[in-house]
Amino acid sequence: MLTSVSLTHYLIVSGILFSLGIFGVVTRRNAILVLMGIELILNSANINFIAFSRYRGMNLDGQAVAIFVIILAAAEAAVALAIVLNIYQRFNTVNVDDISKMKE
Amino acid sequence: MSHETIITFSQIILLSPLIGFVLMVFVGKKLPRQGDWLETGILFLAFVLSAAIFFTKLSLYHDETIRWSFTWANFGTVPVIGELKMVLGIAIDNLTAVMLVVVTLVSALVHLFSIEYMHGDIRYHRYFAYLGIFTFSMLFIVLADNFFSIYVGWELVGLSSYLLISHWYEKKSAGDAAKKAFVVNRVGDIGMFSGIMILWYHFHTMSFAEIFEMMKAGNIPMGSEAWLTAAGILIFCGAVGKSAQFPLHVWLPDAMEGPTPVSALIHAATMVAAGVYLVGRTYPMYTADALMVIAYIGTITAFISATIAIAQNDIKKVLAYSTVSQLGFMIVGLGVGAYTAGLFHLVTHAMFKAGLFLGSGSVIHAMHHATHHLNDHHTDPQDMRNMGGMKSKMPLTFWAFVIYTAAIAGVPLFSGFLSKDMILAGTLAYGETTGQWLIPITLFFVAGLTAFYMLRLMFMTFFGTHTDSHRFEHIHESPKAMTIPLMIFATLSLFIYFSFNPLDGGEGWLAKAIERPESVVPTSVMALPYHAFHEVMHHFHWTALGLSLFVAGLGMFISYLTYYKKSISADVVAAKLPRLHKFLLNKWNIDDIYDNGIVEGMKMFTHVLRWFDGTIIDGIVNGVGSLTKVFANFNGKFDKYVVDGLVNLLAYTVGFFGLLLRKTQTGRVQTYIAFVVFGVVVIFFIFKGM
Numbered sequence: 001m002l003t004s005v006s007l008t009h010y011l012i013v014s015g016i017l018f019s020l021g022i023f024g025v026v027t028r029r030n031a032i033l034v035l036m037g038i039e040l041i042l043n044s045a046n047i048n049f050i051a052f053s054r055y056r057g058m059n060l061d062g063q064a065v066a067i068f069v070i071i072l073a074a075a076e077a078a079v080a081l082a083i084v085l086n087i088y089q090r091f092n093t094v095n096v097d098d099i100s101k102m103k104e
Numbered sequence: 105m106s107h108e109t110i111i112t113f114s115q116i117i118l119l120s121p122l123i124g125f126v127l128m129v130f131v132g133k134k135l136p137r138q139g140d141w142l143e144t145g146i147l148f149l150a151f152v153l154s155a156a157i158f159f160t161k162l163s164l165y166h167d168e169t170i171r172w173s174f175t176w177a178n179f180g181t182v183p184v185i186g187e188l189k190m191v192l193g194i195a196i197d198n199l200t201a202v203m204l205v206v207v208t209l210v211s212a213l214v215h216l217f218s219i220e221y222m223h224g225d226i227r228y229h230r231y232f233a234y235l236g237i238f239t240f241s242m243l244f245i246v247l248a249d250n251f252f253s254i255y256v257g258w259e260l261v262g263l264s265s266y267l268l269i270s271h272w273y274e275k276k277s278a279g280d281a282a283k284k285a286f287v288v289n290r291v292g293d294i295g296m297f298s299g300i301m302i303l304w305y306h307f308h309t310m311s312f313a314e315i316f317e318m319m320k321a322g323n324i325p326m327g328s329e330a331w332l333t334a335a336g337i338l339i340f341c342g343a344v345g346k347s348a349q350f351p352l353h354v355w356l357p358d359a360m361e362g363p364t365p366v367s368a369l370i371h372a373a374t375m376v377a378a379g380v381y382l383v384g385r386t387y388p389m390y391t392a393d394a395l396m397v398i399a400y401i402g403t404i405t406a407f408i409s410a411t412i413a414i415a416q417n418d419i420k421k422v423l424a425y426s427t428v429s430q431l432g433f434m435i436v437g438l439g440v441g442a443y444t445a446g447l448f449h450l451v452t453h454a455m456f457k458a459g460l461f462l463g464s465g466s467v468i469h470a471m472h473h474a475t476h477h478l479n480d481h482h483t484d485p486q487d488m489r490n491m492g493g494m495k496s497k498m499p500l501t502f503w504a505f506v507i508y509t510a511a512i513a514g515v516p517l518f519s520g521f522l523s524k525d526m527i528l529a530g531t532l533a534y535g536e537t538t539g540q541w542l543i544p545i546t547l548f549f550v551a552g553l554t555a556f557y558m559l560r561l562m563f564m565t566f567f568g569t570h571t572d573s574h575r576f577e578h579i580h581e582s583p584k585a586m587t588i589p590l591m592i593f594a595t596l597s598l599f600i601y602f603s604f605n606p607l608d609g610g611e612g613w614l615a616k617a618i619e620r621p622e623s624v625v626p627t628s629v630m631a632l633p634y635h636a637f638h639e640v641m642h643h644f645h646w647t648a649l650g651l652s653l654f655v656a657g658l659g660m661f662i663s664y665l666t667y668y669k670k671s672i673s674a675d676v677v678a679a680k681l682p683r684l685h686k687f688l689l690n691k692w693n694i695d696d697i698y699d700n701g702i703v704e705g706m707k708m709f710t711h712v713l714r715w716f717d718g719t720i721i722d723g724i725v726n727g728v729g730s731l732t733k734v735f736a737n738f739n740g741k742f743d744k745y746v747v748d749g750l751v752n753l754l755a756y757t758v759g760f761f762g763l764l765l766r767k768t769q770t771g772r773v774q775t776y777i778a779f780v781v782f783g784v785v786v787i788f789f790i791f792k793g794m
Binding site: 022025026030034096097 | 333772773774777781
């Protein structure tokens with residue numbers, strides 16, 4: 001049935017991955033898990049880049065951008081974890097529902 | 105003394121009482137003895153200077169008039185009127201010189217008398233200050249050389265008279281009397297002002313000398329003799345008010361509410377004589393008709409007030425009506441053409457009437473102290489019925505009073521006889537030359553009445569027995585400061601100062617010094633010229649002398665029978681003629697007529713005005729007010745509900761949406777993300793559709 005893997009399949013995977021990521025970001029209460037959701041979203045974007053690069057006859061630009069995204073994700077994770085640590089030290093929790101200071 | 109010295113002296117005489125007044129008003133209370141010595145001293149100085157002017161003027165400059173004037177205010181050229189300036193000036197002729205001495209002498213002696221009489225008064229320094237401003241104003245009139253000055257002085261004496269009558273203003277009657285004097289005087293002053301304005305409108309100058317000169321050259325107001333007569337009568341109106349002539353005499357008896365020395369100075373000797381002086385000063389401009397009006401007014405006044413005087417019981421009221429009557433005599437004297445006699449009577453009357461008032465002051469003072477000593481506050485110290493027998497207790501006052509009474513009643517050897525006799529001779533001459541016999545007949549009758557009521561006063565006050573023997577023990581002669589002025593006035597009431605012939609005043613220095621000025625009116629309306637008149641008057645000299653002695657003797661005799669021998673009972677006579685007695689006691693009902701007619705009329709008029717004011721004017725004002733209020737209310741409502749409503753509505757709407765939107769701002773990042781995703785999905789579908 002699966003004669004060949006087409007662009008659509010990649011996009012479906014990427015879409016599922018993105019949706020899971022969003023779901024995680026929106027529903028999780030733990031800040032760490034929210035970050036993990038963000039990683040998923042970034043990776044779905046990476047899949048998109050590479051898939052488009054492969055099926056639209058382009059050169060390796062897509063792969064290069066994906067590598068940049070991975071690097072940035074690492075850097076972002078480092079910064080975000082540092083923020084989470086600070087939040088924990090200040091509020092003694094990492095539950096995002098309890099950290100609603102922005103409202104005030 | 106040169107002219108300049110005389111002018112300088114007169115300026116000092118004029119201004120020193122004014123300076124005294126200013127000092128007394130501001131610092132009088134702080135001076136030792138409240139400054140009575142200051143004013144009194146100034147007046148004695150003024151008297152000495154006046155005497156110097158008097159003797160110089162009459163000996164060195166007998167027939168010339170010394171003048172001095174300066175432009176007080178120059179308005180330049182004024183539209184319609186032309187050149188306009190106010191000139192003040194001094195003119196000293198023989199009449200002025202005599203009046204200066206009379207005014208300063210009476211004023212100085214009254215000041216001296218007041219020191220004792222007013223002792224312990226609550227407004228002692230102010231009393232002396234007012235006497236000062238009065239003396240200044242009176243001298244202003246006496247020295248004036250133009251209508252403007254005389255009018256200024258005229259109003260100033262009116263003011264000071266008002267202030268002095270109301271000196272004891274805690275008494276309602278005193279305040280009322282002052283107001284009455286002021287208002288009644290204004291009635292006459294309106295006339296005087298109109299008269300002056302007629303002259304000024306035509307001649308464009310206020311100076312007596314200039315106006316009379318132009319009139320003499322045939323230039324009369326509006327070219328009409330009627331206007332000239334009108335101007336004369338109008339100016340005489342001023343004299344009617346000030347000299348208390350009928351029908352404006354009503355204020356003078358009421359003015360006796362003031363302190364007695366004030367009555368002596370202002371309401372007997374000087375101010376009330378200012379009217380006579382005014383007529384004398386403006387004498388050349390009166391036409392024969394105007395003079396006849398003057399003579400008749402004087403006659404009516406003399407008659408009415410003499411008849412009232414015989415029924416009064418208040419010692420000062422009797423003297424007040426006697427003053428009005430004597431002023432009538434002076435006015436008649438001027439009116440009939442006996443100019444010299446009228447002004448002569450002014451001078452002699454000033455002496456004996458000031459004396460009479462001070463004498464009555466001395467009696468009242470003694471009565472007051474006696475009643476006060478007995479704690480008796482019900483007995484009226486001025487009522488002659490409460491007196492009697494004062495002769496033995498107050499010999500100095502009594503003998504002075506005898507001399508004054510002899511002078512006013514017309515007994516030979518006293519001053520009043522000389523002047524009154526001349527007036528009576530003048531009226532006879534007037535009757536002979538014009539046929540107006542009513543005037544001499546009335547005046548002889550009045551002369552008899554004068555002798556009658558003055559002796560009545562003497563008998564009731566000084567003879568008989570005192571009504572209350574207890575009080576009588578406490579009556580004492582007044583102190584020296586009061587009796588010395590009395591004695592001085594008494595000696596001045598003798599004939600010798602005025603004429604060496606005790607039976608003919610016409611031969612004295614005064615008659616020669618004050619000669620009737622030549623008339624300046626056109627010959628067609630001129631009164632009988634001086635020389636012709638004087639000849640007829642001379643002809644009647646002995647007739648007048650005999651008749652006046654007869655009527656005076658008769659009046660005194662009847663008075664003697666009635667009030668000393670009691671062979672005629674005054675009560676029986678009064679009971680037999682109850683209506684007449686009541687009529688005289690009520691002063692001919694003239695006050696009632698004025699009260700019911702003029703005063704009530706004015707009150708009704710003010711009621712009408714008040715109604716108009718309260719109903720119509722206030723109605724309009726209130727109507728406009730309520731209308732504005734209604735409009736403002738409407739405006740307020742509009743503002744509150746429409747304008748504010750719009751603003752509030754906007755704010756409310758914004759607030760409402762704010763509340764709604766607020767719900768979305770949860771502060772939770774995850775919610776925001778959900779919104780973003782939702783938004784992206786929406787946008788996706790929108791773009792997909794395109």
